[in-house]
Amino acid sequence: MTKARMQRFKVRRMKANARERNRMHGLNDALESLRKVVPCYSKTQKLSKIETLRLAKNYIWALGETLRSGKAPDLMSFVQALCKGLSQPTTNLVAGCLQLNPRTFLPEQTPDMPAHLPPAGTVAYPGHFSYQSPGLTAGLPSPPYGTMEPSHIFHQVKGQPYGPLEPFFDGVLVSDGPAFDPPLSPPLSINGNFSSFKHEAVAASDYDKSFSFSVHYGGGGTGGHAAIYGGGGANPRCSELQVDGLMGFDGHTHHERLMNAQLNAIFHDS
DNA sequence: TAGGCCATCTGGTCCT
DNA sequence: AGGACCAGATGGCCTA
Numbered sequence: 001m002t003k004a005r006m007q008r009f010k011v012r013r014m015k016a017n018a019r020e021r022n023r024m025h026g027l028n029d030a031l032e033s034l035r036k037v038v039p040c041y042s043k044t045q046k047l048s049k050i051e052t053l054r055l056a057k058n059y060i061w062a063l064g065e066t067l068r069s070g071k072a073p074d075l076m077s078f079v080q081a082l083c084k085g086l087s088q089p090t091t092n093l094v095a096g097c098l099q100l101n102p103r104t105f106l107p108e109q110t111p112d113m114p115a116h117l118p119p120a121g122t123v124a125y126p127g128h129f130s131y132q133s134p135g136l137t138a139g140l141p142s143p144p145y146g147t148m149e150p151s152h153i154f155h156q157v158k159g160q161p162y163g164p165l166e167p168f169f170d171g172v173l174v175s176d177g178p179a180f181d182p183p184l185s186p187p188l189s190i191n192g193n194f195s196s197f198k199h200e201a202v203a204a205s206d207y208d209k210s211f212s213f214s215v216h217y218g219g220g221g222t223g224g225h226a227a228i229y230g231g232g233g234a235n236p237r238c239s240e241l242q243v244d245g246l247m248g249f250d251g252h253t254h255h256e257r258l259m260n261a262q263l264n265a266i267f268h269d270s
Numbered sequence: 271t272a273g274g275c276c277a278t279c280t281g282g283t284c285c286t
Numbered sequence: 287a288g289g290a291c292c293a294g295a296t297g298g299c300c301t302a
Binding site (some may be wrong): 013015016019020023 | 288289290291
């Protein structure tokens with residue numbers, strides 16, 4: 001290779017390297033944006049790339065499942081769905097963000113919860129207990145955590161310090177935990193997310209009635225997955241929902257229109 | 271010190 | 287030809 005050709009190669013390589021750097025920076029910027037919209041954003045303890053993607057996937061899935069079922073989940077089921085497949089530190093972070101009592105976070109350590117059968121008429125979250133974090137059994141992990149205050153979980157509820165669901169989580173929400181960072185994430189809330197569409201909270205009694213998410217204990221398996229993805233597809237078709245025009249989609253099926261109506265009944269003023 | 275995570279470089283492939 | 291994308295290699299940093 002002549003000296004001139006070598007020089008041209010070097011220049012080309014430098015330009016390619018610069019482009020690749022910029023490309024990766026763009027990718028990282030997008031990932032940082034994602035970190036800020038998934039639950040448990042913390043400046044002090046940043047989620048890794050892979051954990052951010054996993055958490056985002058779980059978050060989307062859990063929200064979609066909520067939309068599909070048309071029923072508000074209980075907090076623990078929701079968090080356990082969020083934590084599926086996450087590493088122990090990230091699982092601990094999620095627990096810390098929600099200020100959950102880890103003893104109630106693990107199903108096998110909640111004697112007052114049915115350990116094998118979800119209540120009748122409930123929506124199962126199959127396979128969402130496959131990960132059992134040993135760190136959680138010993139108590140809350142050390143700070144720093146991200147934050148998801150109970151007041152943010154149910155922040156849209158009028159006239160309630162923590163929202164109408166708070167009584168349901170007695171013994172779950174930790175009131176005297178370590179000092180947390182100021183809240184950074186958007187509200188982690190089935191109810192909060194819906195209420196952000198509607199700007200109106202559901203009455204406490206309605207939450208009571210619609211609280212029907214449950215957990216499917218026993219390690220999942222193929223049957224459990226069939227339960228998740230059965231009924232015509234993996235995607236709960238949340239895009240079909242028309243919530244204040246944020247998520248419109250043409251081509252509603254009859255079932256989707258019914259679901260839409262059901263969700264409207266649940267999450268809109270009644 | 272090992273392992274995890276990350277940024278960067280590099281060469282290959284595909285597309286315009 | 288040049289750019290975008292991808293995956294492997296490498297070295298640095300941090301933490302348990």
